[in-house]
Amino acid sequence: MTPTADFRITLDGKDLSPTIRPRLISLTITEKRGGDADQLDLVLDDSDGKLALPPEGAVLAVQLGWKAGDGVAIGLVDKGRFKVDEVEHSGPPDIVIIKASAADFASSLTTRREQSWHATTIGAVVGAVAGRNDLEARCAPALASVAVTALSQERESDIAFLRRLGREHDAVATIKAGCLIFAPIGAGITTTGKPLPAITIRRRDGDRHGYRVEKRETVGKVVAEWHDRKDAKKKTVEVGSGDGAERKLSRVYASETEARRAATAESKRAGRAPRGLDLALAFGRADVSPEQPATVEGFKADIDAQPWLIAETRHQLDDRGGFTTAIKLELKA
Numbered sequence: 001m002t003p004t005a006d007f008r009i010t011l012d013g014k015d016l017s018p019t020i021r022p023r024l025i026s027l028t029i030t031e032k033r034g035g036d037a038d039q040l041d042l043v044l045d046d047s048d049g050k051l052a053l054p055p056e057g058a059v060l061a062v063q064l065g066w067k068a069g070d071g072v073a074i075g076l077v078d079k080g081r082f083k084v085d086e087v088e089h090s091g092p093p094d095i096v097i098i099k100a101s102a103a104d105f106a107s108s109l110t111t112r113r114e115q116s117w118h119a120t121t122i123g124a125v126v127g128a129v130a131g132r133n134d135l136e137a138r139c140a141p142a143l144a145s146v147a148v149t150a151l152s153q154e155r156e157s158d159i160a161f162l163r164r165l166g167r168e169h170d171a172v173a174t175i176k177a178g179c180l181i182f183a184p185i186g187a188g189i190t191t192t193g194k195p196l197p198a199i200t201i202r203r204r205d206g207d208r209h210g211y212r213v214e215k216r217e218t219v220g221k222v223v224a225e226w227h228d229r230k231d232a233k234k235k236t237v238e239v240g241s242g243d244g245a246e247r248k249l250s251r252v253y254a255s256e257t258e259a260r261r262a263a264t265a266e267s268k269r270a271g272r273a274p275r276g277l278d279l280a281l282a283f284g285r286a287d288v289s290p291e292q293p294a295t296v297e298g299f300k301a302d303i304d305a306q307p308w309l310i311a312e313t314r315h316q317l318d319d320r321g322g323f324t325t326a327i328k329l330e331l332k333a
Contacts, residue, residue, distance in 0.1 A: 003069025003283055005323035008076055009042075010061045011054070020044065023051060025095065027317040029062065029079050033172050033290035037105035040082040042098040045319075046089065051096055058084045059103045064286040064315055066323070077286035079315070080104070080177065104175045108133050109159045116153070122146040122169065122182070129158050130180040140183035143171060146261075150254035168251075168258075170265035172291065185268075186293060186309050186332045196292045199310075201279060201327070203298030210278040211303050222267045224249045226259035239263040277308060277329040284323035288313050293332055307332040 007027060009016045025043040032038070040062060044051060054060075060083075063076035082100035089096055117125055123137075123144030130137035146169070153161045162173035162182070174181045181190075190196060203209070221240045225248075228235050234252060237260045249266060253259035277296065294308040309332040317323050 001068060001070050003072045003323075004067045005284065005317055005321055006065055006067035006076060007317055008063040011058055016060075024317065025319050027062075027064075029064065029315045031079075031290050031313045031315075033174060033311060037175070038080060038082070038102040040098075040100040042100075044096045044098070046091070046094040046096050049094060053087050053089065053096065054084050054098060056084055056087065060084065060100060064284070064317070064323070066283075072283050073285075073287065079286060102175065104135070104178055106133050106135075109175075110157045112155045112157050113161075114152075114154055117148055117151045120148050120151075122148060122165070124148075125151060125165070126162075126173075126180065126182045129162065133158060133180070134178075135175065135180040136178055138179045138181040138183075140171075140187060142184060142187070143169060143182060147257070149258060167269070168262040168265055170268050174291065183291075186291075196289070198293040198295070199285075199288060200295050200297060201281070202296070205281050205283070206279050207282045207324075208280040209299065211299070212276050214274045214276070221246045222249065222263040222270075223247070224251075224253060224259035224263040224266075226253040226256050228256075237263055240267045275306065275331045277303065277306075279327045279329070281325040281327065284315055284317075284325040286315055286325075288325060288327060294327075294329060296329075 007017065009020055020042075023045040025045055026041070027043075028041040030039045030041075040060065059081050061081045062079045064079055065076035066072040066074050068074065081103035083103040084098060084100045086099040087096065117128075121144065123139045125148060126139045126144075127137040156164070159173075166172050166182070169184070171182060171184050174183075187195070221238045223236050223238050223246060225234050225236050235256070237256060239260065247266065247270070249262055251262070253262060279296075288310065290310050290312060292310045294310055295304075296308060297304055308329040310327055311330045312328040314326040315323070316326075
């Protein structure tokens with residue numbers, strides 16, 4: 001049986017799907033990691049002029065999946081809640097374009113702030129940021145107990161601060177279902193604190209693929225400075241071998257431990273960058289999301305042998321009943 005795609009969109013508990021379905025031109029959800037808000041793009045037919053425009057700020061809950069068919073997982077997957085940011089009307093033929101971003105991505109996350117922390121832990125810092133944005137903190141145990149000597153947020157938004165904190169600890173901050181999740185890259189956790197499941201993608205599942213090996217400057221030593229209060233002077237730590245260009249971090253850290261941790265994180269990140277794999281799945285998989293570990297089968301032996309990590313997904317439904325998923329993967333350290 002040919003697979004039949006399905007979706008459900010609700011507004012304040014009211015199912016809008018019967019109204020949207022005959023008008024659907026395309027529905028796209030883009031999910032990224034690293035503190036970027038998930039994005040919903042909805043294009044609808046308004047050739048009869050009878051489609052009501054949604055108010056700015058309306059919150060749409062979206063589910064995607066398959067209604068029936070062979071070789072696909074039947075059922076809908078919750079893809080989150082999206083707040084309407086923009087509404088466009090154009091024509092002819094008349095169409096309505098609705099752009100919405102993840103509802104959990106509060107505007108307060110982009111407000112610049114100033115705050116300092118002393119003699120605390122990463123878990124406490126993440127908890128404080130989550131609390132003032134009405135989010136529940138989910139900090140991975142491996143990071144929660146990490147000591148922080150001194151840390152400053154100087155005219156940075158919370159989301160920019162979290163990105164920086166993530167870079168310094170080879171971690172990623174994600175906002176899902178009312179939770180602020182802070183976990184090491186490649187060790188993603190769900191909103192309940194459980195590890196994200198690993199997936200396997202076979203070449204026969206896809207339409208197209210693109211594998212690339214980027215020629216980049218080879219990073220040798222990573223150097224980080226720290227301020228030694230006892231001796232009242234700056235000192236350095238080095239991570240990595242002498243093979244390749246030296247990279248020096250711009251910040252001065254409060255302790256040797258924190259400087260070494262940041263240098264190690266940068267060294268790991270440089271090791272992940274050169275290889276990437278893009279996949280276009282013929283039959284969409286709404287269960288796939290960023291930060292999931294993945295393996296692939298049926299490509300070149302060098303590609304199949306790599307441990308992969310999902311960095312971005314793009315799910316799309318169209319007016320022909322098609323449902324596809326595009327995936328960007330990078331090497332898992």
